[in-house]
Amino acid sequence: MxxxxxxxxxxxxxxxxxxxxxxxxxxxxxxxxxxxxxxxxxxxxxxxxxxxxxxxxxxxxxxxxxxxxxxxxxxxxxxxxxxxxxxxxxxxxxxxxxxxxxxxxxxxxxxxxxxxxxxxxxxxxxxxxxxxxxxxxxxxxxxxxxxxxxxxxxxxxxxxxxxxxxxxxxxxxLTPDQATAKLRRNEESYLVGRGEGVVRYDVVQIPSNDPIEDDHVEKIVEVPNTIAASEDGKARSDWMFWGVFDGHAGWTTSAKLRQTLVSYVARELNATYKSALADPALNFPHPDAVDAAIKKGFLKLDNEITHNSAQKVLKAQSKVVAAEILAPALSGSCALLSFYDSRSKLLRVACTGDSRAVLGRRSTVGNGKWTATALSIDQTGGTESEAARLRAEHPGEPGVTQNGRILGGLEPSRAFGDAMYKWSMEVQQKLHRNYFARTPNRNVKTPPYVTAEPVVTTTRVDPTKGDFVVMATDGLWEMLTNEEVVGLVGQWLDRQGSSLLSSSSQSGRATSASVSAGGWLQSWFSTQKASALPIEHHDSKESSGQRAPIRQQQWGVPTGQDTRFVVEDKNAATHLVRNALGGKDSDMLSALLTLPAPFSRRYRDDLTVQVIFFGEGGGVDGKVELNSEASATAANGGKGSGEVKAKL
Known part of the structure; x- marks a missing residue:
């Protein structure tokens, strides 16, 4: 990264x-x-x-x-x-x-x-x-x-x-088959049969750094009606969380976020919802209160990572303690966390850094195409709104942003960790003198220059229309535009629907497996057979939350040519990564996946992609099950490439 x-x-x-x-x-x-x-x-x-x-x-x-x-x-x-x-x-x-x-x-x-x-x-x-x-x-x-x-x-x-x-x-x-195996090594897919508006989510990770500095989390929390009032008489609802964490200068901060961020946010949300339930005039917390709870969870965790850890080290006076708890403070990570309340059907996206979330929604004009809506805006020293904020917070420091970077060094303007941009000079000097912390940053005059406070957006999801959301670290967005990503998922959905219909017609009847697999596709499937991506293009990219995909420029990829894409994967996240790394150009795909670290970092970043499908017809058995046809864990006899993280 x-x-x-x-x-x-x-x-x-x-x-x-x-x-x-x-x-x-x-x-x-x-x-x-x-x-x-x-x-x-x-x-x-x-x-x-x-x-x-x-x-x-x-x-x-x-x-x-x-x-x-x-x-x-x-x-x-x-x-x-x-x-x-x-x-x-x-x-x-x-x-x-x-x-x-x-x-x-x-x-x-x-x-x-x-x-x-x-x-x-x-x-x-x-x-x-x-x-x-x-x-x-x-x-x-x-x-x-x-x-x-x-x-x-x-x-x-x-x-x-x-x-x-x-x-x-x-x-x-790598041969094409070997490249495909590497693409699918860490893919996971889950079918959600809880009847709460989410029917499936797909995840994949492709490392470039060794070890990978990205991380991710997916959690579903069942909320009883004692936490939030029920409008429809149901005894429960779901809080669903998805997060991608783009680490830098190491993997320790992103790993810390995977372990603890959802817990910090859920605790603050719990307190906020309980307060709303205690007020007879309220049914749901005020939207501002929910946003504030999410921000509070982010800031509490960053304070623990950055400032409390430094105080513990200075108090303990132990190099062993310093080595154990300072690592997440000295490295850093962006964070993109989505929170879906199944009762309100509201999706909140909290963004700290430059990972990005994009909503795909079927166009209402009846042409079967999709529209792409950015749910977050990249936060870097080169983002004008962020640069203006920093200049206002640090008057008299013209070098607070240089070449799109904070103090000329760090690119994201919001991040967890990165304590050298948050600690006072006094703390930096004490840690450097007594332990092994880095040399103090002499440009630091009025810290903090970087904050973990997220920007939160709220979107009402319509499961009946088959909305989907793509969340990914910037390794994907420097390869594909928002519209290409949404169009590729739309193309993938049409292909899955076509395959389902084909298999049913050949067998002469719909099997129970095909009915189960096809239920979640009903909201998405289109009979459109056009070769171009099924996406509504917009000339203006203002407020789109995106920067130009620099890898397309680096690789000399001709833009605006949908023919370079291919559909070969059962996992939607893997499908996106394949097309980001070459699509139909199998030589480019194999070459980019062959390169080991650190050579690969010249050409591609760590990649973490999640695709969340909202819809109806996913079942109501209350289970979250592994989708075997789109998961490496199932393909490898249940072993996968590592331990599968708990999802529920």
């Missing part, structure tokens, strides 16, 4: 994955032919940007990013001799074409004399120039910040070498 600008680093040119590059590599006396199929990321000098900009959100002491460098890669051919020894071919010389300001130059990479001698002493059977072996595999080459795919014979082995200094990286690219 990008956060703080890193100074004094070399610039790199913006990748453009649409330019192809052909290259042939040969070795004298053992001719080898490898065809570069395409450049996944190629850049021009006119597109230079700083490597840290929008790709790193570190707030610790600036560290050098791992570069991507050398234009050579290694292919080893192992062959048994009479004695059983294996022979390997050395570094391959090669030629490449490099474009600069419209001119083309030829560069050559040559193996050392010793390497050539070794090659000549180890003859191998390799196809000659112009021949392509029948069985091939793809290699992924990271070269000076560019990604290339190359075909190599299937019986050759790629050496997987990494140099933190030269930045060379060569590794075997």
């Amino acid at each position: 990008r956060r703080a600008i890193i100074q004094n680093l070399r610039t790199f040119r913006r990748p453009n994955p649409r330019k192809a590059l052909k290259q042939q590599l040969r070795i004298n006396n053992s001719s080898y032919n490898a065809s570069f199929q395409r450049s996944i990321a190629n850049r021009t000098p006119q597109q230079q940007i700083q490597s840290s900009m929008r790709f790193s959100r570190r707030v610790s002491t600036p560290i050098a990013l791992v570069g991507v460098g050398a234009a050579a890669y290694y292919v080893y051919q192992q062959r048994s001799s009479d004695g059983g020894a294996a022979a390997a071919s050395p570094t391959l010389p090669g030629q490449s074409l490099v474009s600069s300001q419209g001119r083309t130059y030829s560069t050559t990479t040559t193996a050392s004399p010793q390497a050539q001698a070794t090659a000549s002493n180890q003859p191998v059977d390799i196809p000659g120039p112009g021949e392509v072996p029948e069985a091939v595999r793809k290699a992924l080459i990271v070269d000076q910040g560019q990604l290339y795919t190359a075909q190599i014979p299937a019986d050759q082995v790629i050496s997987k070498e990494t140099s933190d200094y030269s930045g060379k990286k060569v590794l075997e690219m």
Whole structure:
């Protein structure tokens, strides 16, 4: 997750994955032919940007990013001799074409004399120039910040070498099937049979950092009528929570939010609803009171993470205590939490930072298309309303925002943790002197500069019309627009409905399983078969809550072309991530998923996506059940990729 600008680093040119590059590599006396199929990321000098900009959100002491460098890669051919020894071919010389300001130059990479001698002493059977072996595999080459795919014979082995200094990286690219398996490794889907307006929610996570800095939570709290008055005579209602947490400078703050944020907010809501019930004139709490309760829960938790932890450390005078409780304060996290009250049918979205929630709703004009409505606005130093607030709170400090960042460093203007922007200079100096806290930020004059107080929006949900909400960390929104995301979910829903009808017609009857699975789809399904995304487009993006998807610019993805998308997944969240990372372009998808940390951070962020479906017909058995066809846990025999978090 990008956060703080890193100074004094070399610039790199913006990748453009649409330019192809052909290259042939040969070795004298053992001719080898490898065809570069395409450049996944190629850049021009006119597109230079700083490597840290929008790709790193570190707030610790600036560290050098791992570069991507050398234009050579290694292919080893192992062959048994009479004695059983294996022979390997050395570094391959090669030629490449490099474009600069419209001119083309030829560069050559040559193996050392010793390497050539070794090659000549180890003859191998390799196809000659112009021949392509029948069985091939793809290699992924990271070269000076560019990604290339190359075909190599299937019986050759790629050496997987990494140099933190030269930045060379060569590794075997995932096949389409392997890429799909990686996409689906952490997907979860749940069918909600509680008759309270929510019928299903899908979740997926794709890491880029190691370990992933994102986290998420889903909780349903059954509320008895002693908490809030009932309008329809029901003995209970549901409070449903969904949250995505975009961590930075580590994973500890986002993990803390997963463990505790819903509890903090629920306690404040409980007190607010009880107060309303005690007043005979009230049926529900005043909307402002509910918003205030959510904000209070956020601020209480952040105060515990940031200020109470510092006081505990200073009082305990123990480095062990400091190591245990200061980590969530020194790292940070954005938070996006949705709260749905099934009795009022109101959905509140509390946003701290730049994760985003978007509502998808079927258009009322009868064309079967969807409209996208942002339920949150990105909060960064570059958001004008946030910059104006900070200037008003810190008069006489013109550098409170610089280049869209707080004090020139941190990008989100609201976040949990990030104590270096909240602690007084006195506290920072004490912790730095007695423990291992970071060097005090000399730009801090009138803290706090960052707050965890969320901006809360309220939306009335209509389950009868099949509303849905997409919540995601900014790793998704820097790849897709709000309208593309809603259109993709609409396209996915139409495909699911078509498949359901097809399976029922082929069998000649509707099975109990198909009825159960199809009930939640009834509100969404459209017979529209248009190839374009079923979305109402709007020219103006004012108040849309979105920034331009910078990865589309980085990768050179042509905008406004719905044909680049594909529907292949049963999980709606996985469907969004697949199309964010390439869609029909299987090479791009495989390349982006092949890259390990830290190389992958140049091209994609951690991704956490939730899709919540509101509707009727999901059943009333009171259960929340795993949807086996869209969950990795079921596909892996109940094991999944890790422990499934409790949902109820």
